[in-house]
Amino acid sequence: MNLSKSRYTSGIRCEKLLWLDSYHKELADDMGNNSVLENGNEVGNLARGLFGKYKLIDFSKGFSSMIQDTKKLLDEKENVICEASFYYDGNFCSVDILKNDLDGVEIYEVKSSTDIKDIYIDDISYQVWVLKNCGLNVKKACIIYVNSNYIKNGELDIYSYFNIKDVTNDISDDNVLSYVIKFKNILDNKNEPSNDLSKSCHSPYDCPYFHYCTRNLPSPNVFDVGCSVRFSSKLEKYYNNIVTYQDLLDTGGFNDRACEQMLFELNNLPPKINKDKIISFLEQITYPVYFLDFESYQASIPTIDGTKPYQQICFQYSLHYYLEDGVELFHKEFLSDDYDGNPMYGLCEKLCQDIPKDSCVLVYNDSFEKTRLQEMAYLFPKFRDHLLNIKDNIIDLFPIFKKHDYYVKEMGGSASIKKVLPALFPNEASLDYHNLDQVHKGDEASSAFLSLKNLDDDKREELRCNMLKYCQLDTFAMVKIYDKLKEVVKKK
Ligand code: SF4
Missing domain, CATH: 1.10.150 (DNA polymerase; domain 1)
Known part of the structure; x- marks a missing residue:
């Protein structure tokens, strides 16, 4: 079996990961990485424009055509080649961007992350080793990654959007050969390597085989x-x-x-309820009280002026509220239909209508909602005072559970609402996210919103309806938790 960049870096992280990924992918957990892959592709495509005109090697033609096409372009002295492909003694690699000068080549590895991880150096070391063995003079090796401080203002400026770091002096291709030999031996072996757990199981990424490796x-x-x-x-x-x-x-x-x-x-201990702490918490709450939850998506490449790469873009909220203690529960919601513009404007306008100033606002884990409100206040001066007022009046339900002032063994050491809710209401089908259609968690809501513009009317309406039900359950869950807190402190 040939080695590639991804196999080589898997092997650097853990030899068992390399072997499992090559022979038993079915044992991997679904890590829900689709949006990461999509972001990576978008960023990779964008970076190709950094050095002017380029020729792109067609991935769909297969490895041998890619290698031949690259050779032809190099012979023709083509200056910029994307996905330039090389093969040496069972080792294949495609260089994201290759600059071909008369005195040698420069290679650029494109990453969609906003920082440089050690494993990128291994990745590029392998490429340098393959290219050198193919007879090329590699003058320079660089990593292109996303500048997290870039703020879009008008046309996207790719030169500001990307950072380029010269890592020529950081790479070492001396050790690559010994790793290549080791990894090929592992791939030639029918037996699974016996690597023990290590920090590689969770760093720099969560390994999808963790459940498999800890099964015994x-x-x-x-x-x-x-x-x-x-x-x-x-x-x-x-x-x-x-x-x-x-x-x-x-x-x-x-x-x-x-x-x-x-x-x-x-x-098998019974629930722990610290009544004093819960009473102190409840005493802060005034009426009317609003239960708020946002849904958002992240775009690797910002499309909205004033936003940064990977900034959370809110497109939906759900709002339950009590006007008075112990009376009727009301609900309001917003789901943008602005699929190409800025969904946050309409959201802020409606939110300021729906939550009067100086109202008590309950959320679950306040850092997310507070940061979004702060960002949107910066974006829309028209709504700034009102949004900051909402932010300043937020009270967080999360610490009650995080600090174990209310703890039930089924929470399993997690204060996430997705664990707390079934622990407090084990048999309530109406609170079970599994019973929802299409959208059951935040990343599904994000993908759903981004897909809406390409759906026909019926499908779009159906999906919007399910998105609304999902977000509504998030705030209804908070209402139930709040009611439960009031209930447990009343019990003798
Ligand atoms: S979970 Fe850990 S030991 Fe198992 S394959 Fe992944 S990195 Fe290796």
Whole structure:
């Protein structure tokens, strides 16, 4: 089996990952990485314009045609070749952008991220090694990545949108040969490598084989501990063969909330309710009270003036509200139909109508909503005061659960609303996200919004309806949680 850039970098991270990815992809978890791939493709295509006119090697023609076409263009002294492809002794690589000068070549690896990760250096080292062995003089190697500080203003300026870092002096192709030999041996072997868990399981990306690789550990085990315990701390315990909850409790070293999580699960403890803390929380709330949740998407390449790469663009909200304590629950919502412009303008206009100034606004995990309101206040001076007023009146439900002032063992050490809700309401079908159609989580809502403009009317209406139901459940969940807090403090 040939090596490629992606196989080589998988091998650098973990040899078992390389082997599983090559022979048993069916064992991988679905990591929901589609939007990451789409962003990567869009950014890669955009970067091709950085050096003027270019020739693109056609990927669909297959590897041998790609290699032949590259050779032909090099012979013709073509100056910029994208996806320039090379093969040396079982090693294939396509260079994102190759600048072909009379005295040698420059290679540019394009990444859609906003920083440079160590693994990129391995990636480009492999390319340099292949090209050198194909007889090319590699003068310079660079990584092109996204400038997170770029703010779009008028036409997209690709020279400001991208950062280019010269990594020629950081790369080392001396070790590549020994890795290549090692990885080829692994691929030639029918037996799965025996690599143990390591930091590569979660860094720089979550490995999709983590469940597979931990399948023989007792359940629950150290990797099921939540409560903000770092993966490196869990690994340390694991390496010392401290894996079960009992062993972890006996040896100590994790934070109090993590110990509480384990004690609750081991001893099947009843819910913990810190009434004083919950009463103090509830005493802050005034009426009318609004329950707010935004949906948003991220665009790697900003299309809206005043926004940055990967900025969250809000397109939808749901708002439940009580005008008075213990009376009727009302609902309002917004879902933009501005698919090509700026959905945030209409959203802000309606939000300022729907939430009067100085109202109490409940959210779940306030950093997201507060940051969005701050960004939109900056974008729209017309609504600035009102949006900042909403932001300043936000009260967060999340800390009650994060700090375990209300804890139920089924939360499993997580304060995420998707864990808290079924833990508090285990048998309520109307609160079960699985019972929704089409849209069950935030990233599905983002993709749904971006797909709306290309749907025919019936399909668009159906999807919009399901998006509204999803977002409505998010705020209804908060209402139920709020009502539950009021209920539990009343109980003797
Ligand atoms: S989960 Fe860890 S050990 Fe398993 S393949 Fe991935 S990186 Fe390797």
